[in-house]
Amino acid sequence: MDALASPAGARNFSAQYFSDFAAALRYWRxxxxxxxxxxxxxxxxxxxxxxxxxTGRAQPGKDLILKLGLVLDIPLRQRNAMLxxxxxxxxxxxxxxxxPDMEAVKQALEFMLQQQSPYPALVVDRLWNLVMANEPAARMMRFFLGMPAHMPIPRDGSVNVIRMTLDPNGLRPALVNWQEVCADQLQWVQREAMGDGPGSEAAKLLDELLALPGIAEAASQPNLDRLALPFLPITLxxxxxxxxxxxxxxxxxxxxxxxxxxLRLEAFFPADEASRRWFERQAQ
Structure with a gap:
């Protein structure tokens, strides 16, 4: 399970979240x-x-903060932070x-995961920590990570999908175009880090990912040739x-x-006939 484990030492940012409402409002505007x-x-x-x-010369009321959060399309977590x-x-x-209040949501997600079979699907949180997965996704991870066929994949948020993908001890050796995938995946974490501010979990995760060998260099050199395709293929x-x-x-x-x-549900689809046949064989 080493390939799925989180590294112990991540570099920290010294700053903290926005110190006051005024700074947060200026940032989001x-x-x-x-x-x-x-x-x-x-x-x-x-x-x-x-x-x-x-400028901090006036203090907002609660309703005003909620109105601004709606108009500026601020994530709910950050609206709470501003409050x-x-x-x-x-x-x-x-x-x-x-x-118990989330049972209907959980059932809906389980239904979507099942409907995606025989192709993989994952449910992740905003930092891409794995919280749900269908069996084809677990099967694919076991195969490319060299895990025993029936070894369980943790679904408690302890596995970070982006870290697992980009780590040299994870999926990266099997990821043929990892440099191109790297730039796209880091954008998701960068968005969260920009929203949360320095010192946040998202900022620490971004710092940790950029510390992995080769990641900073790959992220700084986008491959414009990939724009000729309608999507970025993931080649394993x-x-x-x-x-x-x-x-x-x-x-x-x-x-x-x-x-x-x-919560986000990421569904994988085959981009060619050979890939489609492989997943269908695994499901038999």
Whole structure:
């Protein structure tokens, strides 16, 4: 299971989350590329008041923070962080997937995983920690990681899919085009790190991934030739088996829970006939 384990030592960022509401509001308005005037029009809040909020001369109410979070399309986790920075309690709960209230969500995800068979599918959280997987996905991981045929794949969030993919002791030796895949996968973590700010779990994960051998160099040299294709294929090879895959990402609509908002289902599809036949044979 060493290939699935998290490395013990990750470099830390010295800074912390946004220290106050004003800093967070300035960050998110800038990230969305919206002027104060545009935000004023879209939110119905005067530009003067927005200016005071961004300089700390005025303090926001809870309803105002929620309105700005909606207009700026701020992730639910970060809306909670902004509420806390302004002295309010979080507005959105963060339930465990095993919570009884989440049973309908869990059943829906299990249904989608089953429907994807004989092809692999995973459910991950916002940092790409594995929380659910169908049997074809587990079978594919065991094969390319050289694990025993019936060894269980942890589904408790302890396996990070991106780390497992890019680690030289993980899937990377079997990933023919790992440099191209690297740049795309890092973008997911970079988005989370930019939203969370320095010192966050996402920022630490990004730092940890960039510390893996060859990752920083590969991420800084994008391959523009791949843009000729409609998608980036994931090409895996081991012994006589060569698989070419592409993926889709599904999220849950109208979330009012942080966990639900952050769950993603990644479904793998064969990009050629040989790959399709291999998965169908494995399912027999």
């Amino acid at each position: 800038g990230k969305r590329g919206i002027s104060q005037l545009r935000l004023s029009v879209d939110s119905g809040i005067s530009q003067r008041h927005l200016s005071f909020l961004e 806390l920075a302004a002295g309010f309690a979080p507005a959105y709960r963060e339930r465990n997937l095993q919570d 090879r081991k012994d006589e088996v060569a698989l070419k895959l592409f993926t889709t990402i599904t999220t849950l609509g109208t979330p009012h829970d942080v966990t639900v908002h952050e």
